[in-house]
Amino acid sequence: MGRQRTLDRRKEREQQKKKQRNLYIVIGAVVVAVLAVVIVLLITVPADAPIPNGTATRYQGIDQSYNDKGFPVLGNVNAPVKVVEYSSFDCSHCAEFHDGTWPQVLDTIRKGEVVFTYVPVYGTGGIQNGQGAAKAAICAGDQGKFWEMYDALFAWQTAYANTAFSQNRFVGGVNALGLDKSKWDQCFASGHPDTVVAAAMDAFRLQGAAGTPALLVNGNVVDVASNVSLLSAIQDAFTAAGGIPAVESTAEATTEATQPVAAEVTAEATTQPTVEKTAEATTEATTEATVEATGLK
Numbered sequence: 001m002g003r004q005r006t007l008d009r010r011k012e013r014e015q016q017k018k019k020q021r022n023l024y025i026v027i028g029a030v031v032v033a034v035l036a037v038v039i040v041l042l043i044t045v046p047a048d049a050p051i052p053n054g055t056a057t058r059y060q061g062i063d064q065s066y067n068d069k070g071f072p073v074l075g076n077v078n079a080p081v082k083v084v085e086y087s088s089f090d091c092s093h094c095a096e097f098h099d100g101t102w103p104q105v106l107d108t109i110r111k112g113e114v115v116f117t118y119v120p121v122y123g124t125g126g127i128q129n130g131q132g133a134a135k136a137a138i139c140a141g142d143q144g145k146f147w148e149m150y151d152a153l154f155a156w157q158t159a160y161a162n163t164a165f166s167q168n169r170f171v172g173g174v175n176a177l178g179l180d181k182s183k184w185d186q187c188f189a190s191g192h193p194d195t196v197v198a199a200a201m202d203a204f205r206l207q208g209a210a211g212t213p214a215l216l217v218n219g220n221v222v223d224v225a226s227n228v229s230l231l232s233a234i235q236d237a238f239t240a241a242g243g244i245p246a247v248e249s250t251a252e253a254t255t256e257a258t259q260p261v262a263a264e265v266t267a268e269a270t271t272q273p274t275v276e277k278t279a280e281a282t283t284e285a286t287t288e289a290t291v292e293a294t295g296l297k
Contacts, residue, residue, distance in 0.1 A: 049172030051148065052155045059147045062110055067117060069203070070138070070196035072146045075115035080241035081108070081234055086119045086204050086214040089137070089153045089165070090130025097213045098154040101227045105234070113238050118150070120197060121204045124212040127157055129165035134197050136170045139187035143179050152177070 122130035
């Protein structure tokens with residue numbers, strides 16, 4: 001009897017342990033599910049992502065293109081001065097360049113004096129997820145908004161520091177710029193932005209620059225310790241190139257092309273009736289003279 005009771009108690013304890021284990025498993029699953037939802041919300045719910053004033057119209061009317069490595073290019077590719085910037089969105093000195101010097105460089109681009117190439121590197125500054133920021137800008141560029149995202153990313157770096165480049169802030173920026181989020185997501189998840197960033201890092205290493213921003217004007221490295229040095233280098237290069245190449249006006253080209261043709265047409269039109277009329281007059285006069293001379297009527 002006593003032995004049976006012992007067995008029954010042991011069985012009860014085992015059942016209780018089994019129930020507890022099942023309860024722990026259910027609780028654990030619920031906790032994991034809740035955490036997953038929280039993580040998804042943190043990643044996908046847009047964060048504040050203000051776009052700087054004037055960004056929407058800042059780059060209107062300026063040529064935008066890409067070079068063979070996928071680096072964004074701003075300005076007329078035939079401009080006499082070629083400026084290349086190796087820069088990182090996680091670099092505070094790059095943000096200083098953007099805020100302090102970029103507006104003046106942009107003026108020279110708008111005038112047709114400079115064409116500017118941005119090489120998107122990362123990891124040269126202390127802000128987290130600079131690589132993600134570069135990819136975000138490249139994918140915005142696929143929808144024609146690289147330079148607008150470029151402005152926004154540097155503004156966020158200044159405003160939000162290490163939380164500037166969170167995924168949900170990128171989402172907020174995509175929405176604020178009016179991009180197609182589905183297309184942006186597809187680009188971000190593809191290998192395209194990684195390929196461009198990898199090419200940028202390779203170019204940066206080959207250049208042997210000590211840090212960012214690193215700027216070249218017509219292939220010559222420029223000290224960017226001050227705005228004056230860069231702007232002076234641009235002006236010197238522009239002067240050395242003789243300014244913007246003169247382009248023959250369309251009106252002059254059209255006039256030169258049409259004058260000979262018009263002259264030929266006029267000559268033909270004038271000559272043919274004159275010849276025909278002269279021939280007819282001569283023939284009639286000769287005939288009449290012959291008739292009179294011979295007495296034929």
